[in-house]
Amino acid sequence: MCKFSANSLLSAAALTLLSAVAADPELSTLTAVMAGMGTSPDKPDPRLEERFNSRLDGRNYTFFAPTNAAFAKIPASQLQALALSPNYELLLSIIRSHIAEGYFPASSISDTTPPIAAIEGFPLSFKGPRINSQATITATDFKADNGIFHKVDTVLNPYTSYFGLSPPVGKAPSPNINDQSANLGDLLMSDNGLDLYRNVTSIIAPYRLLRHSYPPKQNQPLPLFLVSSDTAFSVLPPSSYSSFIAPSNNALSAYLLNAGRVENVTSRGIPASTSLLPQIKAANGTLALPGENGLSILFRETGEKGEIMVGNARVERELCWADGCVWVIDRILDPLYGILGV
Template identity: 25%
Template sequence: MEKFNLTTLMKRLTALAMVAVMFVVTGCGDDDDGGEPAPTLNLYETMSAESDLTQIKAYVDADADLKAMLEGSTEYTFFAPNDAAFAKLETLLGTGLETVAPQIVSQVLMFHFAQGAKTQAELTGSSVVTEQGESVVVDANGNITTGGSDDEVLITKGDIRATNGIMHKVETILIPPTIYASIGVNLGKLSQAVLLSANFTTLASAVAKADTYAADNSLPTITSYLTGDTEYTLFAPTNQTFEAINSDPAVVLAAYTAQQWYGILSNHFVADDGNGADDNVTVDEAELTTGATFTTKAGATLQIFNNTAAIPADNGVGIYIDSNGDVDLGDSGTYTNFDAEVALLDAFEGANGKLHVIAGVLAPPM
């Protein structure tokens, strides 16, 4: 039997102390600087685990590049709008984000990501450049001032750590300042329906091309009709109409010069319904009767035919439009010359007029 002595006891205590220190050091290696367990989920998995981030997850799932970002090794600060943020934006726009033009949605989404993992404390009183190119600014109180309609966006839950960054939940969808400036001009106007909508992206591109001619010739732009205070009735063809001409929007746009597009698009606007008996200048459904005529901004005449007994509804409600004068309402043999059918009445009504969706293009007489 080993003899007990003080020297032996001290050696054993020293050995136990070293083992204890090793356990402590090893245990600390599993934690982050705040003493919390190191994250095991990437940003995509972290987002997916949150029950109130279902809508932003749906947009990420629909974008392979964005999903790859959240699953990759590059660190990001991710401002994740919760489901309530999407509801708030829908109230603002009067429609969901899914109806907004894809190129705008893409820029808005990328505005929620900045390279580098920044904690809420590190963000406070500073700014970060996002993947969209503009900066998210955080004030001294830790609130985001670049939220578009909300200039004091709360981070409802911050510092949610992932293996490839940090996620902060926010109560508002963040909109890049330049885009919000455009949205602010368009809200409640015909331009909201045309320039911001996913359904009219080809028409919006045609407007941009026509406006180059207007600017070069000191003429009112098509955009000014859409955004101004004067009320108009707009007969608007959707992407589907242009796709029937050619599936490639670039081919459709190249088919006409800027000057021709200016004339064509001007022919889709009516400034006065010609009815002094009502209290508005827009063309209502009741005024779209057979034989009714309306003068367009191009100076041409739109002639209406509303008789489904003679021509059954095809792509809409059975209201047909002749835009270039080659239909004789007294000669049914000319009915194949109608240029468009009204597809959806009163699709949008705003502060400066209303929009009827049409299947067709209203080119003026050549």
């Protein structure tokens, strides 16, 4: 049996779950984040409100609610970026990864409790007061009419274990192909190590490859694209591929595939590595650049033979063409890597 904070006997059973959360001053940032996703200033997004805050739903839910202190661990610029409309699907997945169907008071949670599936599908595992080795439960058993909530001190990142964290192996990216006669579409369609990437994009976002190919203006800075190799898909948990391409997940999956675009990285005829490595070294080995949706992507040099890490992934290869460069990475990019204070 778990034993957490003694200050855990507050009951808001007359309120539905999200209303009970909104009534707690230690959860005001969470409430504001959810309200910002909605269509009115005082109610969460309908996809949250109609399921988790309605007695008509008929089910109980348990919310592991991040406190104001948890959100304070996120840099202000990144929290503001998360709230932008292009990041809606990601933010929704974060919130849903903190909620599980069922009624789980503290007395039902222990080291031997099997992982509980969050609404988003990711597992919640417990060891003492810790969840997924990321957050600590600080107060428990705040009851609502349709469930219960506990407070946690860190916003959970569901993608850390799901996509995996690639270990450094001391190997630099394989030689650059600086083909000035080819465009990105040609390279992505013909590369032998990107079969699964092509399959996924053809199902969930057939326009994706086309987005990469556009004629730049003369002397226009060129982008860098981070594209997941077949290795990245092969290390996902079982059945993940089918979940990734499921119609209900299309919007989020398309978002995740598009998270690795960084504008204004290099110039025509110059590999992205040539442009970025001096910047990474000048930043003491870690350089944060904004991705397409405003969230930071961390570029790191391990110091081992020119090896480059990007977020949770290792750069396997570099492909350059007339309109920019692709770095082939060995994991699907975790868009929250290094952001949540985990």
